[in-house]
Amino acid sequence: MKVGIIGCGSIARQRHAHEYGLNKNVEIAGFYDFVADRAADMVSKFGGKVYPTVEDMLSDKDIDLVSVCVANAYHAEITIKALKAGKNVLCEKPMAVTYEQCLEMVKTASDCGKRLFIGHNQRLTPAHKKAKELISSGKMGKVLTFATSFCHAGPESWGIDKGKGTWFFRKDAAAFGSMADLGIHKIDLIRYLVGDEIKSIYSEMCVLDKTYEDGSPIDVDDNSVEVIHFRNGAFGTVTTSWTQYGGENNQTQINCKNGVMKLYMDPKYSLVVTHPDGSVDNYDLDRIQTNTDKQQATSGVIDEVVDSILSGRKSILDADSIIGSMKAVFACMKSMETGKAVEI
Ligand SMILES: NC(=O)c1ccc[n+]([C@@H]2O[C@H](COP(=O)([O-])OP(=O)(O)OC[C@H]3O[C@@H](n4cnc5c(N)ncnc54)[C@H](O)[C@@H]3O)[C@@H](O)[C@H]2O)c1
Incomplete structure (x- = not known):
């Protein structure tokens, strides 16, 4: 090909x-x-x-x-x-x-x-795939609540044009700030893991620290928090930030009827499952992909796409399966404007 x-x-x-x-x-x-x-x-x-x-x-x-x-x-x-x-x-x-x-x-x-x-690479990481398998098999029981975050120091050190002039800060080129740059990964991930559609979403966004070269605040958000309710009753939060000036937070906790799953929270085990009786299953599967050059791991996105085309099989990256996540992003923008939760 x-x-x-x-x-x-x-x-x-x-x-x-x-x-x-x-x-x-x-x-x-x-x-x-x-x-x-x-x-x-x-x-x-x-x-x-x-x-x-x-x-x-x-x-x-x-x-x-x-x-x-x-x-x-x-x-x-x-x-x-x-x-x-x-x-x-x-x-x-x-x-x-x-x-x-x-x-x-x-x-x-x-x-x-x-x-x-x-290119929703987060659906493909080994620990996220394992979590999906455990939830889908019914072993974890119903998902009750979740908290997922994607926070780092901002795109100025990532994109090819470094510094405050980055297109990521411009509404005409980026349309969204951290909420959709980072939050789309987590909104999509949680929707994928819960396996249900979002019923309503409430979002708050703000510009806390990022400025253009002239010192004026950027016109997209640099921090956001979303509260999400799924149709099946599961609910929880997504947190995004471009102002975490020290390390990166790319973690998810999912609290289910039969135990707690912690994804990329433990430095050694990418998935830790704690059962109601206190027993723990540690899965040493991978490290989360990060935006720092040294740690950018192979995402599996390209292999998935190429194999899906060559074999003619459906893919978990097919665009029609992402529409529900994008609906939530647009609902966040509306929620921010109206100050209310938006039904989807
Ligand atoms: N999946 C992920 O984890 C992930 C990570 C980073 C970026 N992204 C996405 O990838 C896209 C690119 O991000 P990036 O970090 O590589 O940005 P970047 O600024 O480093 O690179 C963008 C490149 O596109 C070129 N470009 C922009 N508009 C163009 C146009 N209309 N025609 C031709 N060339 C054009 C620019 O000159 C630049 O070289 C964004 O949509 C971003 O959200 C995804």
């Missing part, structure tokens, strides 16, 4: 190009970025060629799959163009910046007979 990558920043380097390079069924055809030097740099590291425009890449008949790794505001436009050009697409999260765009992306994939995947 031949692949093209659109957007040659941090996630394209650290995950997409790197993991395509490790997959024996894939050949990298090339790269496009509107900053041409970035595409050239990727070619020098990963092979393939530089495509001068998106259209040049999409008209290359040899390309089967395109990764969309650009700023959030352009996900929908580029994804839809690629699907219409007959390509399968792996688009980064958050899927798009309006609900209508999300629906149009899924509809276009279906109309064109192509596959569309969203």
Whole structure:
């Protein structure tokens, strides 16, 4: 399978190009970025060629799959163009910046007979997969409450353009702040693990510390807290932060009728299950993927997408399964505006 990558920043380097390079069924055809030097740099590291425009890449008949790794505001436009050009697409999260765009992306994939995947890597980590298995098997009993967080020091040190000028701080390019940059991972994860749809969500967001170069506060949130109720009664919180100036918090606790699951909370065991009688099962499965260069582990996203296309099987990254998580993101924006919980 031949692949093209659109957007040659941090996630394209650290995950997409790197993991395509490790997959024996894939050949990298090339790269496009509107900053041409970035595409050239990727070619020098990963092979393939530089495509001068998106259209040049999409008209290359040899390309089967395109990764969309650009700023959030352009996900929908580029994804839809690629699907219409007959390509399968792996688009980064958050899927798009309006609900209508999300629906149009899924509809276009279906109309064109192509596959569309969203890069929700958290569904694939070994400890999260084990937690899903334990919940689905019924062993843990009903999920009662949960608390999940994704907090780090902010995107200024992550994206390819470092510092306060990052597009992550601009509403026109990012649309959302930490709530959807980080929170979409956890909203989607908890929805996936609980295995039910969200009934209502209440969200508070604020700008505590991040500023533009001129010292004015950024126009997307740098911290958020969400209270989520599922239709089956489970409820709990999602916390996101771009102002955790020391380490990273990427943890989840799920309290079930038959015990407590702690995910990525213990330094040694990525899943710790404590039963009502006090007995403990420790699972040493993996370390959480982080945004620091040194610890970026293989996510499994690329292998999942490639195998799903080649075998024709459904994937847990299929875009239609992500729509419910994006609905919750848009409901958070409405909740913030109205100061009320939003029914979904
Ligand atoms: N799944 C994850 O864990 C994860 C982690 C980080 C980023 N992301 C997502 O990946 C996407 C990219 O993030 P990043 O951290 O790589 O950002 P980045 O700023 O490092 O890279 C983005 C690149 O896209 C290019 N670009 C932007 N708009 C473009 C357009 N319209 N056409 C062509 N090129 C364009 C920029 O020049 C830049 O090189 C974002 O949507 C982000 O939310 C996902």
